[in-house]
Amino acid sequence: MAKLKLSLSDIQIKAWINSDVRFEDRADGNGLYLCYRVTMAAPMWRFRYRLAGNRRQMFIGSYGQLSLADARKKAKELSARVSLGYDPAQEKQTRKSEAVAQIEMVNNRITVAVLSDRYYQERIAPKLVKPEQVLGHINRLNAYLGKMFVEDVTGKHVNDMYQTDLKRGYSASTNKLREHTLRIFGYATAQHLIPYNPAQWLDVSYAGGKQESRERNLSREELTALFTDMAATKGFGRDNYLTVKLLLILCVRKSELIKALKSDFDLVSETWTLIKTTSKKGKSIVIPLPVQAIDALNELFIRAADSDSLLPARSAQHRKLAHISEATINVALSKIKNNEHFTIHDLRRTGKTKLQEIGVDEYISERCLNHKVSGVQGTYGRHDFFDERKKALQLWANYLEACETGKEWNVTPIRKTV
Numbered sequence: 351m352a353k354l355k356l357s358l359s360d361i362q363i364k365a366w367i368n369s370d371v372r373f374e375d376r377a378d379g380n381g382l383y384l385c386y387r388v389t390m391a392a393p394m395w396r397f398r399y400r401l402a403g404n405r406r407q408m409f410i411g412s413y414g415q416l417s418l419a420d421a422r423k424k425a426k427e428l429s430a431r432v433s434l435g436y437d438p439a440q441e442k443q444t445r446k447s448e449a450v451a452q453i454e455m456v457n458n459r460i461t462v463a464v465l466s467d468r469y470y471q472e473r474i475a476p477k478l479v480k481p482e483q484v485l486g487h488i489n490r491l492n493a494y495l496g497k498m499f500v501e502d503v504t505g506k507h508v509n510d511m512y513q514t515d516l517k518r519g520y521s522a523s524t525n526k527l528r529e530h531t532l533r534i535f536g537y538a539t540a541q542h543l544i545p546y547n548p549a550q551w552l553d554v555s556y557a558g559g560k561q562e563s564r565e566r567n568l569s570r571e572e573l574t575a576l577f578t579d580m581a582a583t584k585g586f587g588r589d590n591y592l593t594v595k596l597l598l599i600l601c602v603r604k605s606e607l608i609k610a611l612k613s614d615f616d617l618v619s620e621t622w623t624l625i626k627t628t629s630k631k632g633k634s635i636v637i638p639l640p641v642q643a644i645d646a647l648n649e650l651f652i653r654a655a656d657s658d659s660l661l662p663a664r665s666a667q668h669r670k671l672a673h674i675s676e677a678t679i680n681v682a683l684s685k686i687k688n689n690e691h692f693t694i695h696d697l698r699r700t701g702k703t704k705l706q707e708i709g710v711d712e713y714i715s716e717r718c719l720n721h722k723v724s725g726v727q728g729t730y731g732r733h734d735f736f737d738e739r740k741k742a743l744q745l746w747a748n749y750l751e752a753c754e755t756g757k758e759w760n761v762t763p764i765r766k767t768v
Contacts, residue, residue, distance in 0.1 A: 358384060360418050363393065367413075374681060382425035384413070388684055389518075395421045399432045408439040460543065462503060462534075463496035469537045483676075487523075487530045490515065501544050503535070508549045512557045521558030528557035566692055567700040573598075573753040579686045589653055590682040592646045593661060595754075597679075597694070599643045599747045601701035601719045604694045608673050610660045612651055617644055624720065635720055638740035640747035701746065708749060710742045718742055 358378040366373075366386065375396070376384045386393040393413040399406055410416065410424050428438045466488045475481045494511040495503060508531060515524045528549070535547045568576065580591045597607060606624055615622050622637040639647070647660075654662050659673040679694060698719060705715040718739050752758065 358418060363413060363418065367393065372684070378418075378422065378425075380422070380425050380429055382421055385409075387681075395424075397425050397428050397438065399429065399438070401432060401435075401437055406437065406439050408442055459499045459501065461496060462498050462500055463492045465500050465538055465543070466492055466496070466534050469534045473533075473537060484530060487526050488534070490527055491531055491534065500535075500538055503548050505548045505552060509552055509556055512552070516558065523558070525554060525558035528552065528554065566696045567703040568692060568696065570753060572692075573700070573750065574756065576686075577754040583686050586682055586685055589650070589661065589664075590679060592650050593679055594683070594697070595750070596643060596646050596650075597697050598701060598750055599640060599646075600637060600743065601698050601705075601746075602637070603698070604679060605676065608661050608676070608678070611658050612654065612660050613658065615639070615647055615660070617647060617651075620644060636734070636736065637720075638736060638743055640740075640744040642747040642751055643743075704749060705742060705746055708745055710745070711738075714738045714742050718746075 358376060363384065365371075372386050372388045374385060374387065376386075378384065381398045383396045383398060384393050385396050391412075395410045395413065395416055397408055397410050410421065410428070413421075416424065431438055431441075470481070470485065470488055474484050478484065491511070494514065495507060498507070511531070512524055512528060515527055518524075532547065532549045532552075535544070535549050538544050539547050576594075580586050580594060593607065596602075597604060600607070600622070602624070610622070610624075614625060617639070620639045622639055624635050624637055650660055654660060657672070661674045663672060663674055664678070683694070702715055702719055705718060706712065710718070714735055717735050
């Protein structure tokens with residue numbers, strides 16, 4: 351029997367750490383993978399397996415805590431349990447729940463982890479369309495304070511948590527952590543678990559500070575560089591390239607595009623019906639598709655094969671969702687070097703800014719972004735402006751094509767022509 355060839359080495363892993371090379375997965379064999387995301391302080395070992403035809407995965411420790419040799423030994427042990435029909439991930443969750451329940455029983459006191467779980471199940475999960483976005487902040491709270499009993503938490507503990515979290519370099523995220531910490535301990539006071547909220551007097555100045563509205567939009571030179579860098583960056587991928595291109599052309603939200611089904615698009619009539627389940631405003635809208643968008647969609651349809659999703663989950667991803675995750679494009683863009691930082695949402699702001707620069711009326715540019723227009727005009731003006739939006743988006747797509755191909759942009763902006 352041939353000996354299993356292993357892929358990783360301690361020298362290689364330490365070189366990645368020293369060079370700050372980040373990645374989602376590096377395979378070693380026998381279901382063992384190494385993950386080193388930008389949010390991780392150290393690389394994490396992940397074990398993947400199949401059980402009853404379903405993909406499963408679990409983290410088994412960090413590289414600092416578990417050496418390569420020990421991680422391989424652990425993966426071998428877990429593989430043996432899987433072969434006997436056991437589910438290691440479920441066993442781990444069961445042990446965790448039992449430990450939490452045991453702590454909860456001590457003197458009828460509950461931990462912050464138990465409190466935050468109750469808050470999430472009762473106040474978040476049933477009410478939000480995307481509760482998983484809140485879960486990330488709650489998990490960070492639990493990482494800092496989760497093992498403490500609720501009544502033992504003081505304002506100093508909360509402030510120390512904020513200051514530690516700020517060192518990650520994401521002040522807006524720390525503000526979100528503050529927001530949910532305030533609400534979770536407020537929930538505890540409403541349940542008469544504690545007499546006062548320890549986070550009550552810690553305003554935004556203790557966390558990320560007041561956040562200024564972003565005004566970032568990409569210049570013509572930056573758009574040209576973005577197309578060039580996406581094509582040249584190793585591991586960026588054609589699917590990601592086409593996705594970013596469509597986000598730019600159509601000026602839609604990332605979540606709207608990644609959740610789209612192929613059946614939502616009519617490439618013959620050159621339209622995309624953005625259905626209610628993906629539209630932030632809760633109303634369907636028919637989006638005209640420029641020629642360049644049709645070309646990108648045709649290619650994505652082929653690449654999606656028999657999937658119903660336009661952007662199906664990748665083979666290396668956990669298959670809880672039919673489509674790629676919310677973080678997929680962010681991770682891909684983080685691989686691009688030498689680009690001034692921008693967010694996915696900045697692409698929409700870029701589209702809005704450039705539409706106006708090339709002569710598109712303010713009202714039409716707002717409708718191109720699927721924004722609800724305020725005031726009397728928004729209340730009584732029910733005309734969809736489909737033809738005007740189609741002309742505007744095609745003009746914008748032509749501009750982007752010039753950026754992508756390096757051609758000159760010769761159209762002179764003329765106001766009130768669209």
